[in-house]
Amino acid sequence: MKKELWKGNEAIAEAAIRAGCRHFFGYPITPQNEIPEYMSLHMPKVGGVFVQAESEVAAINMVYGAAGSGARVMTSSSSPGISLKQEGISYLAGAELPCLIVNIMRGGPGLGTIQPAQADYYQATRGGGNGDYRVIVLAPATIQEACDQVRDGFDLADKYRMPVMILADGMIGQMMEAVEWHDSKVDDLPEKAWATTGTKGQRKPNIINSLFIDPNESENHNLKLNRKYEEVKANEIRYEADIPEDCEVVFVAYGTPARLARAAVRVLKEEGINAGLFRPITLWPFPERELHEIAKRDSVKAVVAVEMSMGQMIDDVKIAVNGVKPVGFCGKAGGIVPTPREVADAAKDALKGAR
Amino acid sequence: MKKELWKGNEAIAEAAIRAGCRHFFGYPITPQNEIPEYMSLHMPKVGGVFVQAESEVAAINMVYGAAGSGARVMTSSSSPGISLKQEGISYLAGAELPCLIVNIMRGGPGLGTIQPAQADYYQATRGGGNGDYRVIVLAPATIQEACDQVRDGFDLADKYRMPVMILADGMIGQMMEAVEWHDSKVDDLPEKAWATTGTKGQRKPNIINSLFIDPNESENHNLKLNRKYEEVKANEIRYEADIPEDCEVVFVAYGTPARLARAAVRVLKEEGINAGLFRPITLWPFPERELHEIAKRDSVKAVVAVEMSMGQMIDDVKIAVNGVKPVGFCGKAGGIVPTPREVADAAKDALKGAR
Amino acid sequence: MASRVTFNQDRCKGCSLCTVVCPKNIIFLDRTITNRRGYHPATVEDMAACIGCANCARMCPDSVITVERNIEEEKTT
């Protein structure tokens, strides 16, 4: 396969088109503007639709309509824009509609900064919207992985009839790296018998809805959703673990910080400290059991969460580690990227504390 | 003090007026409509302002403007409406503006149902908006407590210059109970030198802002916010613990389920099981250390989270317990309220599992 | 009989809208009946006076009225 140099945002857009996405609804916001811009140019070429919505709220509701009518559909935004989509995401989850949502995160809170950050982990994994729902959250660490996750994300969305989010920091959106395109068939996309495409007089009306006014129905619906979420937990956990024999300290990091943590592993090795990297690829479901098993190993003295935030994923790390080892932290906020040195130092602190 | 019978929503509105709130911006949504309705009638009587905004998004941004100009200001809504406010709440937190936000929760996700629920715990305690920020979250279990928390909430908001949320299930909003009004002074509200009230030519312009485009400034701002949050954690944790000698199982519950857990404690007592109740009153900051100490007691065999959700507070319970005891769960979703019997049974299951 | 108006009385909500649009003024609420939902349903007493204009049916928000007309008869008379 030929390697090509792609900017993250454009690669994500191209990957979506290659994955059979033919409908994109979005609103401009830095640092993800190249996604809608790419779509506006290339969607028409494949007979697809690009609509610049009047707002993020409108965009996510257009996604709702398109998804309900059976389209493979996508939207993208960045942090404040994703905040505005929370009601809509809750509706999509409630109505069990598949779609792909991309968040190229910037620093917050509020308008914050346009520099890269990872401070929307809570929002993505816990649902910033109302109610008991989940979206599958995929976190790429390279452009190649981002491309692969786009296809994976659409397929997961269809399989489980739920929204999937790609959660990437601004760096992933803005940088260029080599990408290899894999062939991916788009002619065998699943049938959606539940979609509203007109009854054609041949079936009962299909209804796309998240309202269950009767509390018993509402509970049943929630239990149904929950069963689905348990199924996702059982089947779809993805992670990467690079844990050497005699590993003393385990970094847990996703996205760009995972790359920096890898550099920190080298730095530590030079200093004679055996470190490893655990990289959750699905942030929800979080690879809880897998991390727990690693944390339990005798050689491991401490676990260190590395994030471009003041500490959000660390909740999941703590829940996974469940007290078997101390959990340290290395975080940077507001658009600042930690250096490998800082990451390595956090590990040393954690090891000191663990003794 | 004379007891009066008050409906939760109206009591909350009256308490706000008594606490010196003179500006309310809101949008109708069940089951909290009595709050704006009460405000529309009573605010003008005290020279206050009620504005029915065109949407929840507009309402929270009116709060932003009013808070920035120094007003003691409030908004209220219910789950889907609170989802729409997430960007605004993130801005308020970023710009360090004090205000009171009331969420009278209903079942979700999406439009869900109008019956009571507690499925917005994540959204409230983790921030459904973008970025690293927190709001103080208070959870009343009686109407009286709701009234007291309104005053407390406004004062905390001013003290720390941050939004405070009252998180109550629909039942608290809709039921009537006896309330005693305590005198509370409103003439000694704090000065706000940072507020935008016009320079009067006597000082430099004040600026209300959450944008820090330079990543270093942005990081510093985040670190400043974080120090504030640490201070809140150190000073403002509120909870109620009713843990008998030889307590075997500890319920952790807030709001209405805490009342039901109390009933379950009785049920269990009749069966010879010693149970206790730990009721977090601040959900953020969560009384982590306090719960941990109780969980560590020798007599305690299990901790059981009780929620009107599929399991959200349980994350904080797990983080607090940190593996020292097993954590069980009793949850109901979509507007269904668990019965004391169901709660008691969950405790028995947890005890069985713990053996 | 030229026309027949039938009411699905179970579903009538006794709103009276049909009564005000009837040019013949022959519809009234039957206070002797309380239906399942607690309403007094509408009825026509003097069916012979009905001209089958269907105003009542068009106005009924709950679509509980069906109007039939003896078109044959109309043609022949």
Next chain:
Amino acid sequence: MASRVTFNQDRCKGCSLCTVVCPKNIIFLDRTITNRRGYHPATVEDMAACIGCANCARMCPDSVITVERNIEEEKTT
């Protein structure tokens, strides 16, 4: 001299807007200078021709122009 136009050349962005609104056509960009931000700032060569109309200053988006006029002189002449 009837009028004086001064430019805060450090802050000029060389946009030329002032040049097109000058009725006397006496403003041009000084290509011999590159300021701190990388722009060639505007300047007036034939200051004597300036009528002090302040068009240039009103148009300048960056408020880098100050216009003064010798009102005394005007009055006496």
Next chain:
Amino acid sequence: MTHEILISGFGGQGVMAIGKTLAEAGMKDGYEVSWLPSYGPEMRGGTANCSVVISDEMIISPIVLEPTVLIAMNAPSLDKFLPNVIPGGKVFVNSSIVDKKVDRTDVDSYYIPTMEMAQHLGNLRVANMVMLGAVNEVTDLLEEDTIREMLSLLFTGSKADLVELNINALRMGASCANDEACMIRSESQ
């Protein structure tokens, strides 16, 4: 002593008001009380119900799942809630529009023709107060004086003349509850 009362009927029958009056009066009499309405779009011309708890100790849950007293103002309410009434509980039926009889033998039942009696007083809207009078008479829950006092606080100004009407309705309901001829009563066996 804890009374857990469930009141249910059509929207517009004054179901909520029965509940509120009970709760207010209970509080005035020194009890702990709570009142909880059901709410929902079914209120649009559909059914409405509310829970009232009156107790001499702290009220744990305001939700009445197993009522000690059921007030059924219409037939669907009786159908829906009768099975939940605790054995030995009391069931009050608005016999003006409910034809059915209570088919449980482990509860006390009272059939009050509230609408006929209210009609008698010249105002159909006080049917709910007739019911309240009967309930209070049978359960001996609250002081009549308290209710009276409360009503006079409720109806003031131009509405002051409604106080007497409501009190009359209460009395009429009370006397009916004592009069076999007026109502059909079946005790639990």
Next chain:
Amino acid sequence: MTHEILISGFGGQGVMAIGKTLAEAGMKDGYEVSWLPSYGPEMRGGTANCSVVISDEMIISPIVLEPTVLIAMNAPSLDKFLPNVIPGGKVFVNSSIVDKKVDRTDVDSYYIPTMEMAQHLGNLRVANMVMLGAVNEVTDLLEEDTIREMLSLLFTGSKADLVELNINALRMGASCANDEACMIRSESQ
């Protein structure tokens, strides 16, 4: 081998294009590459910079904090980033508009009058390619053929005649880097 290159200048100087061309060519030559722009409102007529990493192993971080090569297209860039260059690193200065000299003795410095040379070619816009030519000559990073090939892929159709211009600019930059008279060069001591 890992080159960590930082390229910085005014918006409009073609800073991003230097970086992209390096990265593209690096990839064509079989290296792992990454390119990362800085972005922000300072791009509005302000400064712009980008990081390029070219390596024969997996690239860990695309962020260049301590460059092995700094290309400073204007004076503020030199001021800002010179301190971060690793000892032994190479610093390329656009001497057409940067008067200053590199005040570190532990790096190699090259002063390229890019604009004069571009002017010479009749098109100021290729100043960035002049710089790229010099950089490539000195660092021996990439095959000239690769860059040429890449440029011909880039400029097609009506723009095809720009290929030759750009290649000439590259050559001119390269020869300048070898010509003491053209540029002032100071080696690390």
Next chain:
Amino acid sequence: MAVVYQKSTGLTDVEMHYCPGCTHGVIHKLVADALVELDLLDNTVGVAPVGCSVFAYNYFNCDMHEAAHGRAPAVATGIKRVLPDNTVFTYQGDGDLAAIGTAEVIHAAMRGESITTIFVNNAIYGMTGGQMAPTTLVGQKATTAPLGRDQAHYGQPLHMAEMIGLIGGAAYSTRVTVVDMPNMMKARNAIKKAFQMQREKKGFTFVEVLSTCPTNWGLTPVQSLSWVKDTMMQEFPLGVFKDIDKKE
């Protein structure tokens, strides 16, 4: 005997939850009839709002979406862009469309989305119990305007049909009512025309229908009809505000 009128086949057999005499039910019938008469029903996707007509998805006998409050035009845009040849309509109240959903309807009109919006203006928030709407008349009481809408603080009603009429992408914008038989016939024709124009892909079509809310107005259903005629129509004149078929 031939049936002259019976329940529209465009409606399901589900009993409607509307209050007695609420004209939401009447408007449902007109929409359903129009879809049946134009033979569009089987190819239609409707969008229900949040408001009293939230359950419209149970009533219309075609594929339906339940949209978030105010967002029906965005949802309909999503649907229509996927199914350009289907008929797509939104059915929205005045809180839904003229308050929280202002941007969505204006932009659907701006883009000239080929959808039809039925706007049920009853000058109040029905569903939530009678709060003030953007279309509440000055002086009209509402639970959040207990002394009546006060112009000094809450301004004057929005005239949506006129505003939509100003927008380039709108093909048709009209205001009708259903409170008497002649007006009901006009309403029926307006709705049919809107769907007809949608079929011809002429642009955004908008039918504002003055409707009643006896429950929250505190009037009987019959009094409510009169209130529309005597009071509401003074503020909201009936008429056609845009019709690209009739270019002057």
Next chain:
Amino acid sequence: MAVVYQKSTGLTDVEMHYCPGCTHGVIHKLVADALVELDLLDNTVGVAPVGCSVFAYNYFNCDMHEAAHGRAPAVATGIKRVLPDNTVFTYQGDGDLAAIGTAEVIHAAMRGESITTIFVNNAIYGMTGGQMAPTTLVGQKATTAPLGRDQAHYGQPLHMAEMIGLIGGAAYSTRVTVVDMPNMMKARNAIKKAFQMQREKKGFTFVEVLSTCPTNWGLTPVQSLSWVKDTMMQEFPLGVFKDIDKKE
């Protein structure tokens, strides 16, 4: 020598970040001058949008808020309801006001909020790099309309000044520009009048200003002035669309 013109005291000494020749800077000056001339500055609270003018809070020499994208009129409502006697204005771009903030500006107008909105229409999203705006002309290129705005899919530009003019609570709505001296004087007067009317509590006042974006239009600053005159003004006629002082 007397100073005829110098930098407005209504502006701070902070260097503006706008691109060379962007008329945002000119409009800032007019607003600042009007506030100074009417002696309102010390009592003013301004609201900056999200857009190229996001940093306006650093430039105006008065108390300022930085609002969320599109929400400036809601923020201003909050401020004004707390400070009814202060002057409150919003300064917003076309993405901010006519796209995401459509509902907020229309409802501030509806309520007759006594605030002034300066609407800088440059037919593009400047800040984010040249995406299509609701006011982008048909055929005009933008990064999200690479072949030019296609009327069939994205409709026609919104005319905000006209729409605001329709709304009851609006006291004044006008469209001006600053691309030549005579028009700049008119713009200056319009802005002054708006603030004057706010002082007199007459209602919502709205000044749309046609502005340039040389960077994203791909034109020089001087060409940009011409493009406004020759092209943009054809689509967006200058004029007064409402003035309650001039009741016909």
